[in-house]
Amino acid sequence: MRMVENDREGLIMAYERITLMASNNAVVVFSVSTCCMCHVVKRLLLGLGVGPTVYELDQERGGREIQAVLSQLLSASPVMSGPHGVVPVVFIGGKLLGGVDKVMSCHINGSLVPLLKQAGALWL
Amino acid sequence: MANERTLVCGVQGSFHTSTKFFDEAESDYFGELEEALIHGDPITSSHGPKKGIVETARPPTLEIFPSWPMRHQHHQHPTVEQRKSEQSVESSEESGSVKDTANTTSTGVIGGAQSQVQCRGRGATEGEAQKGLVVIMANGAPQRTGAQQPPPSAPQIQYDNSHTEKKKIIAGSTRKDGKLLDAKTLRRLAQNREAARKSRLRKKAYVQQLETSRIRLQQLEHDLQRARTQGMLLAGCGASSGEMSSGAAMFNMDYTNWLEEEGRHVSDLRAGLDAHLIDNNLSSIVDDCITHYDTLFHLKARLAQTDAFHLLTGLWTSPAERCFMWMGGFRPSDLIKIVTPHLDPLTEQQVIRLCSLQQSSQQAEEALWQGFDQLHQFLSATLSSGPLSTDVGADVSNYAGLMDIAIEKISSLENFVRQADHLRRQTLHQLREILTTRQAARCLLAIGEYYRRLRALSSVWATRPREALIGNETASPNTVTDLQAIQQSQYAHYSAF
DSSP states (O other): OHHHHHHHHHHHHHHHHHHHHHHHSSEEEEEOTTOHHHHHHHHHHHHHTOOOEEEETTTSTTHHHHHHHHHHHHTTSOOOOBTTBSOOEEEETTEEEESHHHHHHHHHTTOHHHHHHHHTSOOO | OHHHHHHHHHHHHHHHHHHHHOOHHHHHHHHHHHHHHHHHOHHHHHHHHHHHHHHHTHHHHHHHSTTSOOHHHHHHOHHHHHHHHHHHHHHHHHTHHHHTTTTTTOHHHHHHHHHHHHHHTSOOOHHHHHHHHHHHHHHHHHHHHTOSSOTTTHHHHHHHHHHHHHHHHHHTOSHHHHHHHHHHHHHHHHHHHHHHHHHHHHHHHHHHHHHHHHHHHHHHHHHHHHHHHHTHHHHHHSTTTTOOOHHHHHHHHHHHHHHHHHHHHHHHHHHHHHTTOOHHHHHHHHHHHHHHHHHHHHHHHHHHTTOHHHHHHTTTSOHHHHHTOBTTBOOHHHHHHHHGGGGOSOOHHHHHHHHHHHHHHHHHHHHHHHHHHHHHHHHHHHHTOSOOOSOGGGGHHHHHHHHHHHHHHHHTHHHHHHHHHHHHHHHHHHHHHHSOHHHHHHHHHHHHHHHHHHHHHHHHHHHHHHHHHHHHHOOSHHHHHHHHHHHHHHHHHHHTO
16 A cells, blocks of 8 residues: 555656656657667757757656656557657657657648747747 | 392392201202202202292291291291292293283282292382392293393383282282281281370370470469569568568468559549549548558558568568668658659649658658667667677577567567658658649559559569570570560560550
């Protein structure tokens, strides 16, 4: 029981942390250093001229909890979980965008760049 | 004439050879006869030995020519031969064979002819046999009996005579003669029948062989066609050998079906465009087509879970498609480049949107490729880490750990394939968004036709290496015709466009 409570506390804490982290920067990417898909997202954003804030969860304390929270947040939208878990997860303007699927879709349909501009991550 | 000569020589030869085959009894007989002949007729006696040989050798004559199967005659008419020998002497005295055209029914002449035939001991024509006998006889006959006809003309007369005699013989005037002739003819006819039968059997066997080979060839061609479509042909040649996972094999089959149906969709699109359907109707066709593409992506996603390698190596496509494949399929930005010329007229808005779509695709592709490359780098680093000794046993735990990491890395391949397909799918849907219904129809038609041509290129290419081999290996005129034949078949391919 106590473990669950601890876990829940941890999760709540993690959630708060995420919210904090996400709102501090225009573009936040939760990643794992060895995850190649995360590399894809990073390269895409960098290629667009965005300087995302990246949190390598394998190097962050409480990374596991953050991942758990993230997967809960993403449970609404179907997302591919890679070998490293749910990462990458992208927040733009403090709001959850999604995983690599979502990022790609948004970019192809042309909605990503306006979002980035809106969040102030891109200047014309 | 040559026959006559050979006959004479043969007889002469028999004279020589007969001495070898004579046994005592026969030589005694020969001696007696010779005496008789010498006393009776000086001229004849000069040929006597020959005649004697001819006559006395009648019993053994059949053995003189052992290769000739006259054995049945030998044991059939041994007594008859002796009688004939006497008759032939008589006929020679008469020069009957020369002038005896009127007397052809005489057994003597015919008998003589018969004996000659016998003593020849081979399947020579009766005419030839008679000619030979007549030559011998005729030489002696005129002098003996005050020949009615001169020797020079004798050959001709002999010829005529022999012909008539031959006719008589063939007619089989006497029972004895008919039987002998028939036997000879029968033998020959039997031989002919036998040869014909054998020939027919051989022909039948050959034709059967050809038929089975033809059927086999058809089956092989059919299998080859199917295998090529599924890309299994080159899979067998590849390093990974023919080990295709069951999921991959099933996917190949599904893909083949998908291709067939895609062809139908393309036809529908073409028909719809040509018929100038109203947008609503055409739209449903277009949407069906796009849904069909979605089906393919779905199939690929399912296989990616178990066998991402198969999708990435492209063993399910044709060689040309495989060569220029990007991450297990088409490259979206390339596709946009391909279809854009077919979409005219485009509004300015459309142009802008298309350009931005192309740019976005390129950026997404680049990012995906970077991630894929990083995966490769990680894998290389993992597999090359630790001591690279070939002795796995020495460091099993390290090796196992190494493999575990590598496996983990490889598992993200599925994600890459699915992301690439996701990109393709998004691009197609976005195209549908940007374009009008008719433009979308033309777009999909262009895509379908482009890949159909690429697949056709693969099959044309597959026939080319043989042509090059033939040209290099041989220089015979046949090569030229082969090349022409192959070129014609290539033109047939092109005509399909």
